[in-house]
Amino acid sequence: MQESTSAYYDWLKAPKDVDKEQQDRKMAETARQIFVDNKQCFGSRRLADRLQKQGFAAGRFKTRRLMRDLRLQVRYPKRFKATTDSNHNEAISPNRLDRQFQVAKPNQVWTTDITYVWTLQGWLYVY
Template sequence: MAELPQKHRVSVSGVLKILGVSRSGYRAWKQRVPSVSEKHRDHIKDAIKQIYDGSHQNYGAPKITEMLHRQGESIAEKTVGNYMRQMGIKAQWVKPYTVTTIDSDFNSELQNILDEQFNPSRPDAVWVSDITYIWTYNGFVYLTSIMDLYSRKIIAWVLSQSLEAIHVVECVNKAKQMRNVTSPLVFHSDRGIQFVSQAFQKVTEGMINSYSKKAYPWDNACIESFHSLLKREWLNRFKIFDYKH
């Protein structure tokens, strides 16, 4: 049996000589106490990691900075971003795309009553709605949501396997039942064919229908931002089976 090679021990003196470091300098380095700024930096990095892990790796520098401010830390977003790069962590971001708006072709007749006034003075004064897609192993499904613009709360939602208007109607009926709405309110959406159908007009009778300008998502920014956040931070990060399975 062949003999195993002997392990060679490397002396500290030899390494210091190769590195050009004096023994006294090495001893001083070993005995050095971390400075206050170094301790604070390590403390901040630990806090960043805790917030990041607590968000399931979703939060980036802006949100982590906000959370640190809530904890009483005074730190700039740029510094948080630099620390995150040093730590090798970043917010998750997945952004696939598919079309969910089927243009209704009633551009001249549909009016934007809301006009980007996103802060109504009372609940149930303005509802906004949008349809987004969700990828699953069995193909796309579609999420229709209705938000009360006063509280930014989702008051009704429906999952479907098609973009038929009947699913928007179902969502509107759920919202009406949830809020027991009797007085007229503004209902804002994009110009998708689902939102101009006869069935939609009937279910929103007594409401004031408002529509975003064509190819201008900022008119319905609140609920579109919600759907974007929902997918970016949760749905697009996981492989999802069809919701009926």
């Protein structure tokens, strides 16, 4: 082989593959723990940032490959949707029925409800 002596000595000083494999396993274990601790919402960028802060040499694409190898799928939490606004200054109608649904004669009590169904043309309201 026609290698320079300096390349040979650099090869001798280089860390062995056993250390690299052990470090990769430790990084994978740490990445999985960070991912689980953060409710599985960290993508490759934030996970790479956290790994770098803990001293691992991990860029975005290496972290993306690591996530794929470990089968870590990002799951975004559902957003909270407020359906009722109880804090308002509008007039509140009195509860005259007071859950007494049994009546003596017809047309004494009227109630209503709104029902809606999603269709391909939008929301269909049934009254």
